[in-house]
Amino acid sequence: MTKIAAIIGGGVIGGGWAARFLLMGWDVQVFDPDPEAERKISEVLANARRSLPGLSDVAMPAEGKLTFHAEIKDAVAGTSWIQESVPERLEIKHKVYAGLQEHAPASAIIGSSTSGFKPSELQEGMANPGQIVVTHPFNPVYLLPLAELVTTEANPAEVVDGAKEILTSIGMHPLHLKKEIDAHIADRFLEAVWREALWLVKDGIATTEEIDDAIRYGFGLRWGQMGLFETYRIAGGEAGMKHFIAQFGPCLQWPWTKLMDVPELTDELINMIADQSDAQSGHHSIRELERIRDNNLVGMMRALKAQDYGAGALLNAQDKRMAQPIDMSGLITTVSRVVPLDWTDYNGHMNEARYLQAFGDATDKFMELIGCDAEYISSGGSYFTAETHIRHLDEAHAGAQIEVRTRCLLGEGKKMHLWHEMYEGDRLLATGEHMLIHVSLETRRASEPAVHIAATLGRIAEGHATLPMPEGVGKAVGKK
């Protein structure tokens, strides 16, 4: 079944949703009266194409088809998801929903990107209130996985469950609020921090840049991986959360924050903030800043992925959902992925170390396929690499779709001799030859593999022995 999403309002946020749905294989139909919408979405999409696919360690689905429509009725035809991202004005949103409900399939879920309206406010006066939920995302929607899902009693269970399922399928984390509240969860924090920051600028305590430094060099890094409560639990030392509250609870009564007090946004204050912001970041265009932000996010999210923590754990779960079964009949495709942004170097291409990483990943996958999986390794057996020879034959750039095809040259006793070929399309980029030895993780010495591993490895090696010997096997750098 073709999965079709409508994007109603294709600005900063609608463009991000469009990119995420498209790159996750959905067809996307856009309605936005702005004549510039197509250009703006294509620019957001270009940013998404260079950053999102590299977050995944498996092949992404084929990109969906993007179309633009002058009429709402055409944009919503055949959809199962409609994402509304029109300006934050209740009367505009109500007018849009009335049009949507006239033409959209009754089974389609309408998710609103609203930053602050409660779903009951959005549903008020609508023909089919149960179809409308809040799905509040974070910019850039194509990279950040959180979507605050806010529902009311008017939403039937199939709408709530359907929303969770679809958001999860496109790699998002639907955080379902227990109750509706103005500005949901995250924007309440953002607004509190924003208010404090405005005071600090107005009172001449800090510039916009100094405030950003206070966040990005300190607690912002902590928040990005553990959030607030897990971080403060550690700050309580061995005595944990109770000790932390005992120590810092009283400060809440002290004048540490101005909380609900909002500085008046006078022209003077607005100009002060805008001038400081220009001095801080005006040498970059917005598109450049977006690319810097995306590069940083990709690097951070991939680091969290390696730790299987926070947003990185969500990425690993999404990889599992997207992984395809592997054909074991001929050469085995052990890696199929896009080169991520953080794999490239000062020469503008994939760094040599990343070739070894890709071949290492290929070996790990091959080990898993012969039964040397996490369970076997925890029982005390594994393989160590004893020797590696890589030939770098051609360049790969960020965003390239690469594949590693693996051949077992020898699988006998303790020895496993692998030959990896890395391709972009038909272009051979590199070969990797690796000799591995089975070991006991207890003695750290060579040992015979388990019978089932030896049998599977032997069978694969026997099948691969019937294939022509690849050019380059056994080569060394050599010396004249």
Ligand SMILES: NC(=O)C1=CN([C@@H]2O[C@H](COP(=O)(O)OP(=O)(O)OC[C@H]3O[C@@H](n4cnc5c(N)ncnc54)[C@H](O)[C@@H]3O)[C@@H](O)[C@H]2O)C=CC1
């Ligand atoms: N900008 C942000 O950081 C975030 C915004 N949001 C929410 O997303 C929604 C959209 O915000 P942005 O994308 O920032 O605004 P935006 O101004 O960038 O985009 C709004 C788009 O809606 C279009 N539009 C206006 N009337 C329309 C109509 N009747 N039918 C279809 N399209 C129409 C405009 O032409 C424009 O392209 C708001 O509800 C906002 O609260 C949510 C998360 C973050």
Ligand SMILES: C[N+](C)(C)CC(=O)CC(=O)[O-]
């Ligand atoms: C400023 N904002 C209220 C529009 C922010 C959001 O809604 C979420 C975000 O991406 O920061």
